[in-house]
Amino acid sequence: MPLHLTPEDARRYLESGEAPGPHLDVIGAMSAHAAAAGVRLGLFEALADGPRDLPELAAGLGADREGLRVLLGALAATGYLTSEPGGYALTAVSRPLLGGYGNTLLFWQEVLAGLWGGLEESVRSGRRGADFYTWMAGRPEVLARFQRLLQDQAGWLAEEIAAVVPLPDGASRLLDLGGGHARYSIAYCRDRPDLRATVVDLPSGLEAGRSAVESAGMSGRVTLLAGDILGDLPYRDQDAVLLFNLLHGFGEERASALLRAAARTLRPGGVALVLDRDPGHPGDAAARAFTPLFELNLHHTQGGRLYSPETVTRWLAEAGCHEPREYVLTRSPAHLLTVATRA
Ligand SMILES: C[S@@+](CC[C@H](N)C(=O)[O-])C[C@H]1O[C@@H](n2cnc3c(N)ncnc32)[C@H](O)[C@@H]1O
Known part of the structure; x- marks a missing residue:
C-alpha cells in the first residue's frame, strides 16, 4: 500500500480518528492482491525496458484491454506505476518486484489468502x-x-x-x-x-x-x-x-x-x-x-x-x-x- 499521505491526511486517518485508519489497511490488502495479479500476468516484467501504452501491453500480455486498463488504474493509484505520455512505467516501489520481491509478494499473498481465514480461532483456542x-x-x-x-x-x-x-x-x-x-x-x-x-x-x-x-x-x-x-x-x-x-x-x-x-x-x-x-x-x-x-x-x-x-x-x-x-x-x-x- 505505497500510499503517500499528506500531513493533513495523516492527521485525519492516523491521529484524530476523523477518518477511519483501518480503511488504509483495506486499501493495502486490495493493492497487494492487485500487485500480485500484475506479477502473475507478467505486467511488471513487460515494463522493465521502459514505458508501454495500454494497447501494446494488452497485446503482449494476452490480456483483455478493459480488464488491464482497470488494473493499471489501480496500480497507478497505489504507487506501483506512473501513467506518463509514453504509457505506463515502473516506479521505485514496483522495481523490486522484478527481483526476488515478486516471489516474496506472491508467497505472502498465497499464505494470507489460503491460511489466515479463521485467525481468531487459533487465538481463542491457543x-x-x-x-x-x-x-x-x-x-x-x-x-x-x-x-x-x-x-x-x-x-x-x-x-x-x-x-x-x-x-x-x-x-x-x-x-x-x-x-x-x-x-x-x-x-x-x-x-x-x-x-x-x-x-x-x-x-x-x-x-x-x-x-x-x-x-x-x-x-x-x-x-x-x-x-x-x-x-x-x-x-x-x-x-x-x-x-x-x-x-x-x-x-x-x-x-x-x-x-x-x-x-x-x-x-x-x-x-x-x-x-x-x-x-x-x-x-x-x-x-x-x-x-x-x-x-x-x-x-x-x-x-x-x-x-x-x-x-x-x-x-x-x-x-x-x-x-x-x-x-x-x-x-x-x-x-x-x-x-x-x-x-
Ligand atoms: C523455516 S525453514 C528453515 C530452513 C533452513 N534451516 C533455513 O534456515 O533456511 C524450516 C525447515 O524445517 C523443516 N521442518 C519443519 N518441521 C519439521 C519436522 N517435523 N521434521 C523435519 N523437518 C521439519 C521444514 O521443512 C523447513 O525446511
Missing part, C-alpha cells in the same frame, strides 16, 4: 489454525516460492555465517536439522575439506537441497535424510548441530525439547548453533510491524513463536550447552545467531 507444511506439500508452486525465499536468504547469509562463526577445531561432523535446501551445510563444508554434513528435513524440504548439493559438487560430503526431527534423533558424536530458523516453527514445549534432543547429538565440546529472528531487534518502522505479524503467522499456521535470546540461552543451558556467544549478522541484523558448547 492451538494452530492450520498446518503450514502439510498445506504447502500439496501446493508445489507455493512450496517452490517458500524454498526460493529461504534460499535467497541463505544465499546472502551462509557465506557470512560460515566465515564468522567458527566450528570446533578439526570438526568432521555437522548435523543440519530442518536444513532442507542445504545451503548452510554446503557453506560450512566448502572451506573445510574434512567436514561432512547430514541434513535432516521433511521430504518436501529436501527437494531443493538435492540440486544444490549436486551443483556444489558435494554429493559425497553432504547427505540428505528425510525424517521427522520431532521424533527420535539417532545421531551422536556430532561436532556441530545447526538449528536455523527452526525453533520458531514450534511452541515452547516442542522447541525446548528439540533443543535438548539436538544437544544430545553432540560430543562433549561440540557446538549448537541457533539462528532465528530476534523479536527484540528494533529495526525500522516496517520491521517493527512485520516482526509481530510474522509471529502471528507462526502462531496461527504452525503453533510457533519467536523466542527471545534469553529464552534460547536458558534452553541451551538446560540442554547442557554453556558459554553462549551471540553473533549479530551484518547481512541481517534482525537475525541473531547463538552458539553454545556442550559441556
Whole structure:
C-alpha cells in the first residue's frame, strides 16, 4: 500500500480518528492482491525496458484491454506505476518486484489468502489454525516460492555465517536439522575439506537441497535424510548441530525439547548453533510491524513463536550447552545467531 499521505491526511486517518485508519489497511490488502495479479500476468516484467501504452501491453500480455486498463488504474493509484505520455512505467516501489520481491509478494499473498481465514480461532483456542507444511506439500508452486525465499536468504547469509562463526577445531561432523535446501551445510563444508554434513528435513524440504548439493559438487560430503526431527534423533558424536530458523516453527514445549534432543547429538565440546529472528531487534518502522505479524503467522499456521535470546540461552543451558556467544549478522541484523558448547 505505497500510499503517500499528506500531513493533513495523516492527521485525519492516523491521529484524530476523523477518518477511519483501518480503511488504509483495506486499501493495502486490495493493492497487494492487485500487485500480485500484475506479477502473475507478467505486467511488471513487460515494463522493465521502459514505458508501454495500454494497447501494446494488452497485446503482449494476452490480456483483455478493459480488464488491464482497470488494473493499471489501480496500480497507478497505489504507487506501483506512473501513467506518463509514453504509457505506463515502473516506479521505485514496483522495481523490486522484478527481483526476488515478486516471489516474496506472491508467497505472502498465497499464505494470507489460503491460511489466515479463521485467525481468531487459533487465538481463542491457543492451538494452530492450520498446518503450514502439510498445506504447502500439496501446493508445489507455493512450496517452490517458500524454498526460493529461504534460499535467497541463505544465499546472502551462509557465506557470512560460515566465515564468522567458527566450528570446533578439526570438526568432521555437522548435523543440519530442518536444513532442507542445504545451503548452510554446503557453506560450512566448502572451506573445510574434512567436514561432512547430514541434513535432516521433511521430504518436501529436501527437494531443493538435492540440486544444490549436486551443483556444489558435494554429493559425497553432504547427505540428505528425510525424517521427522520431532521424533527420535539417532545421531551422536556430532561436532556441530545447526538449528536455523527452526525453533520458531514450534511452541515452547516442542522447541525446548528439540533443543535438548539436538544437544544430545553432540560430543562433549561440540557446538549448537541457533539462528532465528530476534523479536527484540528494533529495526525500522516496517520491521517493527512485520516482526509481530510474522509471529502471528507462526502462531496461527504452525503453533510457533519467536523466542527471545534469553529464552534460547536458558534452553541451551538446560540442554547442557554453556558459554553462549551471540553473533549479530551484518547481512541481517534482525537475525541473531547463538552458539553454545556442550559441556
Ligand atoms: C523455516 S525453514 C528453515 C530452513 C533452513 N534451516 C533455513 O534456515 O533456511 C524450516 C525447515 O524445517 C523443516 N521442518 C519443519 N518441521 C519439521 C519436522 N517435523 N521434521 C523435519 N523437518 C521439519 C521444514 O521443512 C523447513 O525446511
